[in-house]
Amino acid sequence: MNPLLALVDAIERFDRLDGVASSVSKAVGWAVQPQLVRNLLSGTPIGHPLHPIMTDLPIGAWSMSTVLDTIGGKASEPAADLLVAVGIATAIPTAASGLNDWSDTTGKARRVGTVHAVANSTALCLFTSSAVARATGSRSVGKALGLAGFGILMFGGFLGGHLSYSNAVNINKTAGRIGPKEWTPVLAESELADGEHRKVDAGRVTVLVHRTGSSILALDSVCSHMGGPLEEGKIDGGCVVCPWHGSTFRLADGGIVRGPASNPQPSYEARVNDGQIEVRRRRPAS
Numbered sequence: 001m002n003p004l005l006a007l008v009d010a011i012e013r014f015d016r017l018d019g020v021a022s023s024v025s026k027a028v029g030w031a032v033q034p035q036l037v038r039n040l041l042s043g044t045p046i047g048h049p050l051h052p053i054m055t056d057l058p059i060g061a062w063s064m065s066t067v068l069d070t071i072g073g074k075a076s077e078p079a080a081d082l083l084v085a086v087g088i089a090t091a092i093p094t095a096a097s098g099l100n101d102w103s104d105t106t107g108k109a110r111r112v113g114t115v116h117a118v119a120n121s122t123a124l125c126l127f128t129s130s131a132v133a134r135a136t137g138s139r140s141v142g143k144a145l146g147l148a149g150f151g152i153l154m155f156g157g158f159l160g161g162h163l164s165y166s167n168a169v170n171i172n173k174t175a176g177r178i179g180p181k182e183w184t185p186v187l188a189e190s191e192l193a194d195g196e197h198r199k200v201d202a203g204r205v206t207v208l209v210h211r212t213g214s215s216i217l218a219l220d221s222v223c224s225h226m227g228g229p230l231e232e233g234k235i236d237g238g239c240v241v242c243p244w245h246g247s248t249f250r251l252a253d254g255g256i257v258r259g260p261a262s263n264p265q266p267s268y269e270a271r272v273n274d275g276q277i278e279v280r281r282r283r284p285a286s
Contacts (some may be wrong), residue, residue, distance in 0.1 A: 004101030008162055012108035016159050017262040023116045028103040040173035041100035042259030049170050049262050051101050054094035059157060061087035062127060065152040069143045077139070084131050084146060091124045101170050104226060104260055110165040112159055123149045160244050173227040174220050178281070179205045179268060185276040192216070192277060197240070199231035202279050207268055209277060210235060210251055217251040218268035218279045230283050253282075 010121050011017075032038045040129075044048035065083035068076040095117070102113040106274035126149030129133035141278040163169040187209060197210035199221045206222040208230045219240065221230050228244030239257055241248045254265035268279040 002178055003032065004158060006168075008112065008159070011159075014111055017111045017114050020106065021110050022075050024083055024114075025103045025105075025110070026110075028099045029125065031148070032100050032279060033102065036213065038100070039256075039259045042096045043262040044096070044178065044256050044259040047264070049097075049101065051094065051097040051170070052164070054090070054097050058094055058124075059153065061090065062123070062146070062153060066146060069146055081131070083136050084127055084134070084142075086243075088124065088131060091120070091127075094119065095124070096145045106161075107127070109163060109169050112163055112167065113169070114268035116156050116159035116163065119152050119159065123153040123156060125149075138168055159165045163227040170225075170262075172224050172226045173222055174263065174266050177220055177222060177266065179207065179220070179266070179279070179282050181201055183271075183273065183278040185278050187277045188276050189272050190238060190276055195235075197235055199275075200279075201228075202268070207279055208240065209270060209279070210240070216270040216277055218270040219249060219254050220266040220268075223247055223261065224263040226267055232266075 002027050031251045032041060039045060043049060043053070050217055051200040059127070061083045065080045065087065068080035068083070081242055085180060086134050098117065098120075102110070102117065105113050126145050130145035130149060133139070133145060164171065184202055186202050186207065186252045187198065191208060192198060192211045194211055194213060199206050201207075201248040206221040209216060209218045211217075219230065222228075223230055223244065225242065225247045226244055228242040228247070229240055230240050230249075233241045234243070236252070238252065241249050242261070246258065246262050247256070249256060249261070249265040252267075254267035256262070256264055268281045269282050270277060270279045
C-alpha cells in the first residue's frame with residue numbers, strides 16, 4: 001500500500017482520538033450556534049463551503065514565501081517576510097471555517113480531521129516562529145522554521161484532500177439526485193393531512209412533501225449538507241430543520257435559512273390531480 005494511504009488508514013482506525021475530539025467538537029458546536037456565525041463560517045451566503053476557498057490564501061502565501069526563501073536571494077527577503085505574515089493572518093479565519101465543518105463529522109472523518117487540524121496548527125506555529133526569527137535578525141533560523149512549516153502544511157493539505165475526495169466531507173449530497181421533469185404521482189391526496197409531511201418516491205429520488213391547507217410543498221428529502229433525512233426533521237415557520245446538524249431550508253423554494261448547509265435544497269413543484277399528489281422538478285425561472 002502507498003505509505004501515505006497506509007498512514008491515513010492508521011489514523012482512521014486510531015479511536016483513541018475520539019474522546020478528545022468529541023469534547024472539542026462540542027465546544028466548537030457551542031461557539032458556532034449563533035445563526036450569523038454558523039452561516040458565515042459554512043459559506044451559506046455564497047452558496048459554497050467557505051473553508052476550501054480560504055485554504056488557498058495561507059497555502060499560497062506560505063508556498064511562495066518558501067520558494068523565495070529557497071531561490072529568491074537577498075532582494076526577495078522583504079517579499080518573503082510579507083508572504084509569511086499574510087499566511088499567518090489568513091490562517092486564523094481559515095482554521096475557524098475548518099473547525100466549523102469538522103464539528104459536524106463523525107468516526108473516521110473526525111479522526112482524520114483532528115490530525116489535519118493539528119498538522120495545520122503546527123504549521124501555523126512554525127511560520128509564526130519564523131516571522132519572529134526574521135524580525136529579530138535570525139533569518140537562517142526563520143528560513144528553517146518556514147521550511148519545516150511548509151512540509152507539515154503539505155501533509156495537512158494531503159489529509160484535507162482525503163477528507164474531501166475520499167470521505168466526501170461537505171460534498172453536496174444532492175448533486176446527483178435528479179427527480180422527474182414531468183408530473184409524477186407520488187401519493188394519494190387523502191394520505192396527507194393538513195400539517196403533515198412525508199417522504200415519497202419520485203422516480204429515482206425521494207422527496208419530502210408537506211401540506212399546509214390547500215398548499216403542498218416538496219423538497220428533496222436528503223439534506224444537501226451531510227445527507228440527513230429531512231422527513232425526520234421538524235417543520236417550523238415554513239421551513240424544515242434537518243435532524244442531524246440543524247440546516248434549515250425554506251419549504252417554498254429550498255433556500256437556506258441557517259447553515260451548516262451551503263447548497264440550497266432541490267425544490268419541486270407540487271399539485272393535486274385526480275386525487276393524486278404529483279411532483280416535478282422545478283423549472284428555472286425564465
